[in-house]
Amino acid sequence: SWGAVGVLVLTGLMLLRDFPAEIYRPKFTLVGVAVALKALHDFVVAPRARRTGAHRPVVVIAYALLVLELWILYEAVSV
DSSP states (O other), X not given: OHHHHHHHHHHHHHHTTTSOHHHHHHHHHHHHHHHHHHHHIIIIIHHHHHXXXXXXXXXXXXXXXXXXXXXXXXXXXHO
């Protein structure tokens, strides 16, 4: 999934050649938030769920972050 995020960012940067940056500023902001949430999910919340035995609270947070990240990514692509 990190490869897909990289492709998303690279194609967004390539579009900047043809259009003014003001058009894409909201998209890049949303993509930045999505990448931050993805990193939080992949490197903090999910490993903590595996390490600890208390999966329920951590898993709920992990799924909430994942859904929020997917929603932000959808909004970034559809704007």
